[in-house]
Amino acid sequence: MDQIPTKTLAEVYLKQGDLRKAYGIYKILYDKDPSDPEIQRKLSELDQEMNPSHSSAxxxxxxxxxxxxxxxxxxxxxxxxxxx
Known part of the structure; x- marks a missing residue:
């Protein structure tokens, strides 16, 4: 059964610590509605968390x-x- 991408599903993945899956869901949602500020913020936060700028990560x-x-x-x- 396929999963329907929703903010709730992305939050479930976040709570489970699965940042990549959460990011993927938010990316799908962003592609559908790039003007949603909450999705923009979540993608930015996840991007920073998954790709820290400092080399000692x-x-x-x-x-x-x-x-x-x-x-x-x-x-x-x-x-x-x-x-x-």
Missing amino acids: QPLPRSREEKIRFLERWLAHIREREKG
């Missing part, structure tokens, strides 16, 4: 434990940036 973690460590480091980095 690590590959995305695969195991549950690696994902937890990755997200903990990411959260710590965000908190540091908020402090200024």
